[in-house]
Amino acid sequence: GKFGDYGGQYVPEALMPAIEELNDAYERYVLNNEDGFMDDFRARLRDFGGRPTPLQRAGRLSKRYGREVYLKREDLVHGGAHKLNNALGQVLLAKYMGKERIIAETGAGQHGTATAMACAHLDIPCEIYMGKRDINRQRPNVFRMKLNGSEVNPVTVGRGTLKEAISETMRDWATNVEDTHYVIGSVVGPHPFPSMVRDFQAVISEEARTQAHEQMGRLPDAVIACAGGGSNTMGAFAEFVEDDETSLYAVEAGGSTLEVDEEAGVAPNSASLTTGSEGILHGARTLLLQDRDGQIMESHSVSSGLDYAGVGPELAHLVDTGRVTAVNVDDDEALTAFHRLSQLEGIIPALETAHAFGYLEQVAGPDAPADSDEEADDLGEFVVVNVSGRGDKDLESAIEETYERDIDIAPNMDEFTGGL
C-alpha cells in the first residue's frame, strides 16, 4: 500500500473494515484471479467495452514532429474514455464481493457516466453524487447517468463541486459501508484503490506494449499521457515501468500560470507533480496543491477532468524517483492542441487528452524554442500518446474557451458564441 513515502490509508476508522475487506477482495480476485474474476473482467472489457483499442499511426502528426507518433485510442472505449476500464472493474468486483449497491462521485461527469454504464450492464443499483454547480455545468452527462438508470444526488454544501461531492460520497459510504461499494474514479484514495485502479487501467499499456512490438518490432522511446488524478497516466505507463528504454511523460495542466495565489488559496493550475508538496488528502499521502498551512487549494484547468488538487501516490513516487518525467502544458497550449488534433487527424480529443499533445508541440513542434532540442531528442523516434478520451463532452467548453483566448488555428467560432 505504500509507494516510497506515499500512499497509505488515511481514512476514518468506520471505513477501515470495508477497506480491509476490499483489500482482501483485491488480492483474491484481481491479483490471484480467484473464480476467474480477471478473465470475466477482460471478456467484458472486450465485448462490452470494445477492447482492444487500436494503436494507430498518426500520419500527419508523424510528419509534423519528424518522428513516428502513434495514438493509443482510449477515446474508442465504450463511453468515450479510459474511465470505463476502471469503473467496470470495480463494479464487477463489487458484484463478486456480494455488494448490493454502488456509489460514486463525479466532477465533470465522466467517471459518473462510466460507472452508471457499468452498473446498468451488471444490473446493480447506483447512486452518483455530484455537486450542484457541476450538475448545472454538465447537464448532458447528468442526463446520460439517469438514462442508464442511476440516481444522481445533487450536493449543495459549500461551492457544490467535486470536493463536496467526494465528502458526501465518503459520508454515504461511512453510513452504508456494509452493503455498498464506493467506486473511486482514479488512482487516488486509500490503499488498495491506487493499486487496484492502476491494475484495471493497466490494460492500456499491456495492449500498447504488445501492439508496439507487432507494429514497430520494438518498444516505444516515449509514452506521453496527461495527468490529473493519474488513472490514464498510470494505465498508460504501468507495463512500461520496467522498460528502461521507454521514457514516460506525465503532462499536467499548467492552467493559466504555475504561480500560486496563496492569499486567495488558489492555484490557477492542476500541476501537483510539478509544483505540489507532500501532504495527506482523500486517504493517501501524496503531492498536493496546498497552502503553507496545509489547507488544500482550489485548482484550475481548462479541462475539468484534470482539475484536481492531488495526484495518485504511485505517480508521485515515480516522478520522485525519476522514472516518470512530469511536464506541463498551459490552457492555451492545450486548446491549440485540441484544434490541431481535430484538424490534422480527424480525432476530436478530450481537453484532458489535448494536454498530452500540447507537450509534443511544445518541444518538437515547428515553433518549439531552440532550447527544447534536448527534450525533443529525449522523446526519441517512436512516441506513443495516450488518447485518453474523446472531446464530445467538451464541445461547449471548447467554444467558450477558444473564443475567449482567440486561438489562431481555430475555425471561425462566431456562430457558436452563444453555445451549441
Add this chain to the structure above:
Amino acid sequence: GKFGDYGGQYVPEALMPAIEELNDAYERYVLNNEDGFMDDFRARLRDFGGRPTPLQRAGRLSKRYGREVYLKREDLVHGGAHKLNNALGQVLLAKYMGKERIIAETGAGQHGTATAMACAHLDIPCEIYMGKRDINRQRPNVFRMKLNGSEVNPVTVGRGTLKEAISETMRDWATNVEDTHYVIGSVVGPHPFPSMVRDFQAVISEEARTQAHEQMGRLPDAVIACAGGGSNTMGAFAEFVEDDETSLYAVEAGGSTLEVDEEAGVAPNSASLTTGSEGILHGARTLLLQDRDGQIMESHSVSSGLDYAGVGPELAHLVDTGRVTAVNVDDDEALTAFHRLSQLEGIIPALETAHAFGYLEQVAGPDAPADSDEEADDLGEFVVVNVSGRGDKDLESAIEETYERDIDIAPNMDEFTGGL
C-alpha cells in the same frame, strides 16, 4: 447496377462521366483491390476506425426475450456510428482516384461528421452542405465538422433541410465534377453508389458472421437492423444474404402512423419498404414515399437519421424477393426501446438504432400480443441486433420527445425539460 427493376443511373448528363469514372474506380480498387486499396481501407478501418467492433452478448436482453440476443457494436466505431465505414472508404477511394476535393450533404449531421473526420485523417479539403434549418437543430454536429476542418455550407433554399442540401450538393458536383468526389452517405443514389456503399459497410456482417461462428459455433437465426436509407441495414445483411438459415429483418420508422396525408403531401413515417411505391429519386429507381402524381412526400421519424423518403434499391429488391422482411416500429416504441437499452445494458443507442430493438420488444417482449408468437418463433434462438450508432447525438431529442410522449419507463425528465 440493377437489383431486379431497381437501381440504375438516373442523373443529369453532366454527372454521367464522373459516375462512369467512379464506376471504373469502384471495379478496380474496391472489387479488384488494385494497388492494395482494400487492404489499405481495412487497415485504416482497424487503426483509425477501431474495428473490429465486438459482437456482445446482451445478458439482460437475452433474459427478457428468452433467447440469445447479441449486439453488433457499431456504436463503438470512431465517431459513434457505422457511418465512418462508408465515409472512410469513399474518401480513400477519392484519394486513389486523384480527386482533390470532397463534398457531401448531411441531414442530422452524422454522415457529415463522419466525412469530415475521414477528410481530416486523409488530408483532403471537404465541404459539407447542410440545410439552414438542420444547422440550427444540429449545432453540435456542425461544430464537430468545423473542428475537423471542413467547411459547412448552409443551404437556405426551400425549407432548408436534407432534400435541399442534396440538390445543392448535386449542383456543386455538376459544377466541379472533374476534381471533386461526392460522398453519398447511404446505399442510395445512382450506380455504383448502392453497391459500393454496401461493400464498404459489409465489414459489419463479415465480422458478425465470423464472430457468431467463434462465439456460438453457428450462424444467427436472425439479424435485425434499422432501415432509413439502408446503409447499416445492407452492411449488417450483406454477408448473410446467401445464408438461408438466417432471417433478415429491416426495421423501418413507423413514425406516428403509417397513414398518409396525401392532401398535405406528408407521410408521417419513413416506411418506404412497407408503404412506399416504385419510383425514381436521387439517381435510382427504388421504393419511395410519393403521392399519386409522383411528387415526393415529406417523411417523418422521431429519428432524423431514418427520416428519408426513399430507400436503397438493393434493399427494396431483397424485400420484394422475400429475402428480407420489412417491419416497422413507431416513434413511441422506438423511444421506449431507447430507454430500455440504456437502462438494461448501459448502452445509450441512437434513436435510429432503437427501432431495431423496438421490433424485438414488439414480437418477443413480455407485453407482446398473443398473435405475435409466430413472428417471435421466426426470430429463433440466436438473434443479432445491429447497434448502428450511439445516442449521444440524440440526447436533446430524447428529452423533448420523451417528455411529450410520457414514456413510462423513462427516468424523471422534469429537470431537463428546458433542454441540456
Add this chain to the structure above:
Amino acid sequence: MSLEDAFADGPAFIPYLAAGDPDYESSLEYVEALERGGADIIELGLPFSEPVAEGPTIQNAVVRSLESGMTPTRFFEFVEDLDVSVPLVCMTYYNLIYRYGDNSGPRPFVEKAADVGIEGFVVPDLPAEESDPLREACDEFGLDLVFIVAPTTRGERLERIMQQVSGYVYVQARLGTTGAQTSVSDQTDSSLARLSEYDVPKAVGFGISSGDHAERIVRSGADGIIVGSALVDIVAAGHEDGDDPGTVADRLETLARELKEGALSGASQRPPHSERT
C-alpha cells in the same frame, strides 16, 4: 418532326418558364408573352419536388409553382388553355412521367402529352442509358425526345446520346446547373465543335441572360438558344414586388425580344461555312 422545323428559318429562340409560376393565370399570360417576344419553341417546366439539376432560381420557381397547386393533371390543362402556336416542349423529371396514369411506365404520360399538343420532352435526370421506355413511347406518339449534352460528354457517351436524340440537342454551355451568368463559357465553343458532325439542331442553354450572350452563342455556331433563369428572374421579381401580371408579361416580352434579336444578329455574322445545311 415539328421541333426540328422550328430551326428551319434561322436560329431558334427557346425560352423556358415553369408552368404555374407563380400562379396558373399569370403563368398563362407569361408564356404567351414569350411567343409575342419571338419564341420559336417554348420549354414548359412541369415542377417536380426534387429538382436536383436546377440552380436556385428555377428551384424557387418550382417551389412557387407547386405551392400554387400545379400537378401533372393541371399541367395538361394548362397546355390546353395556352393560346400559343409555337411548339411546346415539356421539361420535367422522370418520376412524374413514370408515375402518371397506371404507374407502370412512361406511356400514359406521353399519350396524354401528345393529346394536349406537346411536341417533345427534356428530362434532365434521364440519361440515354435509361431512356429506352420513354423513347419508345415518344416514337409511338410522334414526340421528340431532347437530350442534354454536357461539356464533359465525349466519345461513346456522345454517340449513344446522338443516336437517341430528336428535335434538337440541348447543349449545356458549362458545367453546373441552370442559372443566369454574366459571361459566356469557352466550353460552349468546344462542345459545338464536337457536335458539328451530327445533323441535328444544337440549342445552347445554361447561363444565357442577354442579347449579347445570345448573339455570341449563335455566332459561334449554335442553331438555337435556350434561356430559362433570366426569364424566371423577372417572374420572381414581379412576384416579390407584387407587380401587375400584365407589367411582368411586358418585361418578359421585352427580354425575349432582346434575346431573339441577339440570336438573329449572331446568325447574320456567322461565316458561311458554319451555316447548317
Add this chain to the structure above:
Amino acid sequence: MSLEDAFADGPAFIPYLAAGDPDYESSLEYVEALERGGADIIELGLPFSEPVAEGPTIQNAVVRSLESGMTPTRFFEFVEDLDVSVPLVCMTYYNLIYRYGDNSGPRPFVEKAADVGIEGFVVPDLPAEESDPLREACDEFGLDLVFIVAPTTRGERLERIMQQVSGYVYVQARLGTTGAQTSVSDQTDSSLARLSEYDVPKAVGFGISSGDHAERIVRSGADGIIVGSALVDIVAAGHEDGDDPGTVADRLETLARELKEGALSGASQRPPHSERT
C-alpha cells in the same frame, strides 16, 4: 494523564465546537459558555478544507470558520486567549498536523499544542496503522491521542487501536458521519460491550442531541458523551438569524447543562456491575 482524570468523578460531558465559528470573538465566548454549562473536556475543531468525516452541520461550521480567517497559527492563539480551565482536545485532520512548522511531520504541531496547553488530539482521518509518528510526538510532549472506534471495528483492529489510544476512546455511536440524530443507535450498546474489557474511559459520540440521549447512553455504560452537531446547530442558527453572541452563548450553556444533567442522571441509574473500577 489529565484527560483520563476528567472521567474520575463520574460521566464526562465532552462538547465540540469549531474554533472561530462563526468568528474569533464569538467563538471564544461560545467555548467558554460550554464550560459554564458543565463541560468536563472540550473538543475544539481546527478546520480543514476537506472535512471528509463530517456531516453537513460540522462541514458548514468548518466553512464559516475558514472564512473568518482561522488557521493553525490563529488556532493556537485562540487556545491561549480562551479562559477555560477544563482540558482541551484538538480535533483536526492529519494534513494540518503534518504540514505545520517545517512540513516534515507532526512534531512541531504537537510541540506548539503542548505549549499552548492542549491536552490531546482526535484526528478522524488517521487510523492506528498510520499513527506512529503522531503517537511518538504525543508521548514526547505528554499529550493524549484519542482514537475513534466504529461499530464495525472488531478483533485485531480493535486490539491495535486500544494499544495506541490514551485519554479516552471515542466510541462512534453508529455508522455514518457526525450529525445530530433523534434516536440512539443499538450499535452503541454492542460497541460498549466489546470495549468493556479495556481499561480506558469510553466516551460515546455521533448523534447525541438531548439530555435524554445522554442519559440513555451513560446508563448503557458510557463513561462520557461527546456532543458536536447539536451545539453547532445553535451557533449556525444564531449566525443565520443575526442573534447577539451573548444570547447564543446562553443557548449553548443551556443545552450543555441539559446534556450534562442527562449524563449524570444516566450514571445514577447504572447497575453496580457496570461501574468503572
